[in-house]
Amino acid sequence: SQTIHQWPATLVQPVGSPLSLECTVEGTSNPNLYWYRQAAGRGLQLLFYSVGIGQISSEVPQNLSASRPQDRQFILSSKKLLLSDSGFYLCAWIGRREAFFGQGTRLTVV
Amino acid sequence: TQLLEQSPQFLSIQEGENLTVYCNSSSVFSSLQWYRQEPGEGPVLLVTVVTGGEVKKLKRLTFQFGDARKDSSLHITAAQPGDTGLYLCAGDSPTQGGSEKLVFGKGTKLTVNP
Numbered sequence: 252s253q254t255i256h257q258w259p260a261t262l263v264q265p266v267g268s269p270l271s272l273e274c275t276v277e278g279t280s281n282p283n284l285y286w287y288r289q290a291a292g293r294g295l296q297l298l299f300y301s302v303g304i305g306q307i308s309s310e311v312p313q314n315l316s317a318s319r320p321q322d323r324q325f326i327l328s329s330k331k332l333l334l335s336d337s338g339f340y341l342c343a344w345i346g347r348r349e350a351f352f353g354q355g356t357r358l359t360v361v
Numbered sequence: 362t363q364l365l366e367q368s369p370q371f372l373s374i375q376e377g378e379n380l381t382v383y384c385n386s387s388s389v390f391s392s393l394q395w396y397r398q399e400p401g402e403g404p405v406l407l408v409t410v411v412t413g414g415e416v417k418k419l420k421r422l423t424f425q426f427g428d429a430r431k432d433s434s435l436h437i438t439a440a441q442p443g444d445t446g447l448y449l450c451a452g453d454s455p456t457q458g459g460s461e462k463l464v465f466g467k468g469t470k471l472t473v474n475p
Contacts, residue, residue, distance in 0.1 A: 255403075285462065294367075294449065294467035295404075341403050343463075348392045348411070348453065350463055352403025 253278040257342045257353030264360055270315075270329040272356050274342030277323070282344045284325040286317055289339040289355075300345075301325060332360045364388070365450055365466035373472040377439055382469040384450035385432040391453045393426055393433045394463070398447040440473045447471075 254277040264270060276282050283302050287295040297310045299317035307317050314333050318326045325342060337360045342353040366385045374380055384393065392411045396404035408417050410426035410433060417424045421444075423436040437444055447470050451463040 287465075293447075295465040297462060297464070300462055343403075345463055348394065348409045349406050350394070350396075350404070350451070352405075355401065355403050357401070 253282075253344055253346075253351050255342055255344055255351055255353040257356060259356060260354060261357045262359070264332050264358065266334055266360055267331045270327070270332050270336070270358070272327040272340055272342075272358075274325045274327075274353055275323055276325075276344050279323075279344065279346075281322060283346075284319065285343040285345055285350075286325065286327050287341045287343060289341060295341065299327070334360050336360050365452055365464055367448075367450055367466035367469050369469060370467065371470050371472075373474065374440055376441055376473055376475050378473075379436070379438050380440055380471070381434055381436045382448055382471070383432065383434050384466055386452065387431065388452070389430050391430070393430075394451045395424055395433070395435055396449040396451065398449060398468075404447075404449055437471075440471075442473045442475050445471055445473050 257274045285300045286298040288298055289295050299307055299309055301307050301319040304319050304322055315329050337358055340356045343350045368383050392409055394409045395407045397407055398404040408419055408424045410424055413428045413430045415426045421438045425434050447468045449468045450466045454462050454464045
């Protein structure tokens with residue numbers, strides 16, 4: 252079965268510092284991978300998705316970027332964090348009509 | 362952009378009561394999914410509905426997909442405190458590259474008081 256590992260679970264970073272969140276998937280090959288952000292326990296906003304190595308699609312212009320260096324690895328990055336980047340970040344593998352999520356990263360920018 | 366509207370946004374009820382939450386859109390989806398999320402964790406899939414008019418039951422939860430495949434509802438019978446959580450609906454949305462992505466509603470935050 253598919254397993255998604257996401258880390259770290261929590262992160263407190265100062266404004267202007269860089270960010271790197273990592274997500275890895277087990278139990279499937281060539282997965283479609285997604286980064287979502289969730290504010291205050293509400294709906295999920297799609298940030299990036301990737302259908303393969305080096306292929307990144309951005310949904311919302313922002314201070315973040317994503318990379319897919321390996322088939323089962325998806326990375327969310329920022330060169331300089333803003334206060335507005337705070338939130339709950341979720342990595343997901345989306346198969347046919349179902350999504351599997353990682354445990355999420357709670358990012359607080361101070 | 363396809364949007365999913367969920368209502369109500371917040372719902373607080375007593376144990377044993379029944380409730381229904383709704384997920385509506387002006388767009389047609391090939392399928393709709395319902396997820397439940399607890400604080401600090403990722404959403405977990407409850408059910409996927411595919412056929413217009415389809416009804417699926419999961420113990421005390423009943424899910425229905427509208428005939429036109431634009432809306433869905435979740436009905437919980439005799440709610441229990443363990444049902445507390447954020448309920449999210451999501452619909453398939455095709456991308457330009459041919460893959461699919463999920464569009465999520467903003468969720469219904471349910472609190473069941475003992």
